[in-house]
Amino acid sequence: xxxxxxxxxxSELISSHxxxxxxxxxxxxxxxxxxxxxxxxxxxxxxxEHCSYKSSKKWLKTLPTEGHxxxxxxxxxxxxxxxxxxxxxxxxxxxxxxxxxxxxxxxAATGVGGILRDVxxxxxxxxxxxxxxxxxxxxxxxxxxxxxxxxxxVGGYGNSFGVPTVGGEVNFHPRYNGNILVNAFAAGLxxxxxxxxxxxxxxxxxVVYLGAKTxxxxxxxxxxxxxxxxxxxxxxRPTVQVGDPFTEKCLLEACxxxxxxxxxIAIQDMGAAxxxxxxxxxxxxxxxxxxxxxxxxxxREENMTAYEMMLSESQERMLMxxxxxxxxxxxxxxxxxDLDFAIVGLTTDDLRFSIHHQGExxxxxxxxxxxxxxxxxxxxxVEPGTHSQxxxxxxxxxxxxxxxxxxxxxxxxxxxxxxxxxxxDTLIQGNxxxxxxxxxxxxxxxxxxxxxLAFSSDVTPRYVEADPFEGGKQAVAECYRNLIATGAExxxxxxxxxxxxxxxxxxxxxxxxxxxxxGEACQALGMPIVSGNVSLYNETNGEAILPTPTxxxxxxxxxxxxxxxxxxxxxxxxxxxxxTEGTHLARSIYQREILGEExxxxxxxxxxxxxxxxxxxxxxxRADYASAVHDxxxxxxxVALAEMCMAADLGMKCLIDVTYPHSALFGEDQARYIMTINxxxxxxxxxxxxxxxxxxxxxxxxxxxxxxxxxxIDISVGDLKTVHESWFPxxxxxxxxxxxxx
Amino acid sequence: MPRTTIVxxxxxxxxxxxxxxxxxxxGISPTLAWHTDTSLPDSDLIIIPGGFSHGDxxxxxxxxxxxxxxxxxAAAAGGVRILGVCNGFQTLTEAGLLPGALMRNARLTFVCKxxxxxxxxxxxxxxxxxxxxxxxxxxxxxxxxxxxxxxxTLKSIEDNNQVAFRYAEGTNPNGSIxxxxxxxxxxxxxxxxxxxxxxxxxxxxxxxxxxRLFEGALNMLETESA
Numbered sequence: 001x002x003x004x005x006x007x008x009x010x011s012e013l014i015s016s017h018x019x020x021x022x023x024x025x026x027x028x029x030x031x032x033x034x035x036x037x038x039x040x041x042x043x044x045x046x047x048x049e050h051c052s053y054k055s056s057k058k059w060l061k062t063l064p065t066e067g068h069x070x071x072x073x074x075x076x077x078x079x080x081x082x083x084x085x086x087x088x089x090x091x092x093x094x095x096x097x098x099x100x101x102x103x104x105x106x107x108a109a110t111g112v113g114g115i116l117r118d119v120x121x122x123x124x125x126x127x128x129x130x131x132x133x134x135x136x137x138x139x140x141x142x143x144x145x146x147x148x149x150x151x152x153x154v155g156g157y158g159n160s161f162g163v164p165t166v167g168g169e170v171n172f173h174p175r176y177n178g179n180i181l182v183n184a185f186a187a188g189l190x191x192x193x194x195x196x197x198x199x200x201x202x203x204x205x206x207v208v209y210l211g212a213k214t215x216x217x218x219x220x221x222x223x224x225x226x227x228x229x230x231x232x233x234x235x236x237r238p239t240v241q242v243g244d245p246f247t248e249k250c251l252l253e254a255c256x257x258x259x260x261x262x263x264x265i266a267i268q269d270m271g272a273a274x275x276x277x278x279x280x281x282x283x284x285x286x287x288x289x290x291x292x293x294x295x296x297x298x299x300r301e302e303n304m305t306a307y308e309m310m311l312s313e314s315q316e317r318m319l320m321x322x323x324x325x326x327x328x329x330x331x332x333x334x335x336x337x338d339l340d341f342a343i344v345g346l347t348t349d350d351l352r353f354s355i356h357h358q359g360e361x362x363x364x365x366x367x368x369x370x371x372x373x374x375x376x377x378x379x380x381x382v383e384p385g386t387h388s389q390x391x392x393x394x395x396x397x398x399x400x401x402x403x404x405x406x407x408x409x410x411x412x413x414x415x416x417x418x419x420x421x422x423x424x425d426t427l428i429q430g431n432x433x434x435x436x437x438x439x440x441x442x443x444x445x446x447x448x449x450x451x452x453l454a455f456s457s458d459v460t461p462r463y464v465e466a467d468p469f470e471g472g473k474q475a476v477a478e479c480y481r482n483l484i485a486t487g488a489e490x491x492x493x494x495x496x497x498x499x500x501x502x503x504x505x506x507x508x509x510x511x512x513x514x515x516x517x518x519g520e521a522c523q524a525l526g527m528p529i530v531s532g533n534v535s536l537y538n539e540t541n542g543e544a545i546l547p548t549p550t551x552x553x554x555x556x557x558x559x560x561x562x563x564x565x566x567x568x569x570x571x572x573x574x575x576x577x578x579x580t581e582g583t584h585l586a587r588s589i590y591q592r593e594i595l596g597e598e599x600x601x602x603x604x605x606x607x608x609x610x611x612x613x614x615x616x617x618x619x620x621x622r623a624d625y626a627s628a629v630h631d632x633x634x635x636x637x638x639v640a641l642a643e644m645c646m647a648a649d650l651g652m653k654c655l656i657d658v659t660y661p662h663s664a665l666f667g668e669d670q671a672r673y674i675m676t677i678n679x680x681x682x683x684x685x686x687x688x689x690x691x692x693x694x695x696x697x698x699x700x701x702x703x704x705x706x707x708x709x710x711x712x713i714d715i716s717v718g719d720l721k722t723v724h725e726s727w728f729p730x731x732x733x734x735x736x737x738x739x740x741x742x
Numbered sequence: 743m744p745r746t747t748i749v750x751x752x753x754x755x756x757x758x759x760x761x762x763x764x765x766x767x768x769g770i771s772p773t774l775a776w777h778t779d780t781s782l783p784d785s786d787l788i789i790i791p792g793g794f795s796h797g798d799x800x801x802x803x804x805x806x807x808x809x810x811x812x813x814x815x816a817a818a819a820g821g822v823r824i825l826g827v828c829n830g831f832q833t834l835t836e837a838g839l840l841p842g843a844l845m846r847n848a849r850l851t852f853v854c855k856x857x858x859x860x861x862x863x864x865x866x867x868x869x870x871x872x873x874x875x876x877x878x879x880x881x882x883x884x885x886x887x888x889x890x891x892x893x894x895t896l897k898s899i900e901d902n903n904q905v906a907f908r909y910a911e912g913t914n915p916n917g918s919i920x921x922x923x924x925x926x927x928x929x930x931x932x933x934x935x936x937x938x939x940x941x942x943x944x945x946x947x948x949x950x951x952x953x954r955l956f957e958g959a960l961n962m963l964e965t966e967s968a
Contacts (some may be wrong), residue, residue: 246753246799249794425854
């Protein structure tokens with residue numbers, strides 16, 4: 001049976017592809033005639049926001065992307081950073097927001113699958129994953145279902161594939177009620193000279209299709225990811241892909257074997273817009289045309305049209321340009337792993353993207369223009385408004401400090417995430433040195449006696465909402481601090497920018513200002529952005545999410561024997577605050593949970609101070625002074641101390657100078673850490689801090705059983721833990737389930 | 743020198759952990775066998791590692807249990823020591839080389855955490871490095887670790903001292919009957935267990951409680967205790 005590939009091009013069809021009049025005029029000009037139905041699909045896939053970054057490109061170009069360790073920055077499947085000894089770390093973060101809201105398990109699972117492929121396409125074996133998840137109000141009818149689905153989807157894919165999930169974030173806010181965020185991070189290790197990029201080289205070489213078969217799943221997915229939601233979202237379920245981690249694991253092993261054999265010239269995974277995007281990228285980067293014959297594409301459904309095959313987002317597929325003399329060897333590897341291996345096309349010298357199906361040419365488009373000449377918009381934007389700083393006395397103190405601290409550490413955003421991360425395999429590969437729950441996940445570098453890598457994912461959306469510029473800076477600064485706190489030198493970062501509709505000037509203003517903030521912070525803190533992803537149109541019925549530019553940072557620990565943890569202190573150690581007394585309560589967790597408000601300015605980030613204190617803390621860890629380190633962030637000093645006590649199962653007795661007790665305990669001022677130091681060295685450490693000009697205060701001692709702060713706080717660590725550990729299982733109904741079972 | 747063979751299936755994913763553990767403990771890299779192999783090299787210990795063989799798409803270990811290599815493993819089970827960890831344990835029960843079955847965890851979710859194990863029978867080579875009743879640390883990471891056997895089978899397992907490890911101190915993570923975490927076959931040369939001793943064998947793992955299991959299985963204990 002012959003499949004019909006023609007379809008009249010009407011204005012409704014054009015607009016349903018997310019193409020506006022101006023863009024269509026440009027398409028007519030570049031095509032030289034009315035596009036065919038298949039061609040319209042290809043243009044739409046390449047020019048949508050998700051693939052083309054047309055609203056953000058102008059601003060993304062301003063980010064610092066270079067550094068002496070950067071091997072490949074943005075533009076490849078993932079960023080590549082040198083970690084010495086010819087080793088490189090390859091990493092990226094990417095969103096899968098829209099699919100996860102529609103079908104949480106598969107949406108999250110394929111988000112994890114996609115980011116893992118981005119990493120191993122470059123020849124790196126994935127060694128760590130993280131997931132930054134943002135859900136709506138816990139009281140919202142859909143939230144529990146979405147949490148359960150997303151967490152099991154993340155675990156279901158990553159656990160089976162075999163990558164340890166070592167970190168991430170889980171937060172709740174009503175502004176995500178209609179549009180959750182699933183940002184998946186993956187990092188891999190490779191040798192510097194064994195990295196593969198997508199640029200094809202050589203004319204007349206076979207283009208090979210690898211992996212799973214093509215079905216109709218995900219047709220138009222990239223276009224969906226670039227549209228707002230309304231109440232008809234359930235109709236979009238068929239555009240969500242289905243993940244198969246088993247095939248992905250086989251694909252990983254087959255690809256790494258294939259790369260080691262020397263058969264690969266260029267390779268690209270099929271992610272968003274599948275075959276279209278991967279083929280165009282390989283050709284356009286290498287200044288080559290690509291000719292594909294769709295009759296040779298392995299399919300798992302009958303009667304697929306050219307349009308469907310070109311736009312399918314079936315998972316676990318790759319496209320490769322092969323050294324022709326190695327075809328037999330390459331094929332044998334894929335046969336061993338029971339995966340499809342099909343020559344589906346050729347590289348050409350005519351710079352055309354030519355698609356054949358059933359003996360007919362169904363598309364013939366200029367490949368460079370598809371890839372590089374996507375529209376680029378300088379969308380109108382307005383400078384976000386600012387708030388004046390607010391003194392602590394403007395905020396009411398709590399009735400009781402013990403009750404307030406317990407409420408904070410038992411709140412949805414600060415409680416233990418154990419319920420989540422115990423569903424992830426955190427230990428597989430046998431290299432995990434720090435689990436989720438500390439400042440950063442740590443994985444040692446396999447085969448090296450002392451190196452390890454630290455990973456952290458951070459952003460505080462309520463700060464970004466208040467002040468996109470300072471909020472953007474803060475996301476980078478907190479990530480930097482979390483890496484430092486383990487004893488890692490921050491190396492580089494990936495950014496995952498989640499915003500609303502960029503056609504609204506206020507939203508565009510948030511994007512512009514936060515990119516500016518991220519750029520300044522990355523420059524100042526020496527963390528270039530080496531990869532990233534932009535997710536726009538995160539709106540439902542016209543309401544945007546909180547602006548959420550997630551930063552995924554990677555740091556290098558040169559001697560993991562000196563690594564510090566959040567709870568690695570001993571009773572008797574001296575407790576030091578690095579930084580000054582807390583003063584900032586606006587947009588704090590205290591303000592939200594105790595006062596029931598979310599107003600005012602974000603805390604200011606002094607980047608020079610961040611850098612100076614960060615370098616001081618890192619030097620102290622490397623000199624083996626510190627027994628434990630933790631950064632002070634959400635919830636302020638009291639929450640940071642409580643978190644250390646719970647992790648160590650030890651108490652602390654602290655006496656701090658306070659001007660305003662509530663801001664001293666709960667203020668969220670930046671650039672601050674807690675360090676514990678063996679008491680014998682405390683004097684010398686204090687002298688060093690003084691000499692280095694770093695603000696510090698010796699505030700107490702590690703003790704047994706109770707956290708005591710002045711006459712304000714006196715709680716047993718057991719009570720802290722009970723409250724901290726119970727919110728998540730209670731919320732998910734687990735406690736009730738366990739009681740019923742007994 | 744002890745010779746170890748590790749059997750790999752498509753979807754095995756703790757094979758690399760196991761290879762590293764054996765190389766570190768025994769000083770020699772294990773030989774690898776593929777699921778389609780029909781014979782195995784002479785070995786002192788054969789290991790089926792953890793993972794999601796064939797995606798665990800039918801039942802955990804069910805497809806792996808019917809792989810060509812399992813005939814060779816069944817033949818070796820007449821005398822050679824065989825260790826199945828996690829997916830390996832599931833595969834050995836599916837293949838009928840160990841009694842009982844591993845069902846979905848009682849809480850229905852994947853669980854990865856550290857648990858406590860009580861050594862229930864230290865008279866076997868696998869457990870000879872531990873004291874009877876000793877409680878050790880060990881991580882688990884599985885979705886289908888809820889051990890079950892019918893009453894008659896269970897009674898015979900218990901009567902024959904075939905329980906190797908039990909979850910201790912209230913840490914049963916999956917609802918296993920009688921807190922069973924690992925069992926021997928009747929002869930005592932085949933051990934299946936859900937926990938992952940290979941992930942706790944060196945200081946960088948935060949502990950070494952898993953190490954003695956491999957030293958016992960590889961007859962390396964004399965030098966240790968001397």
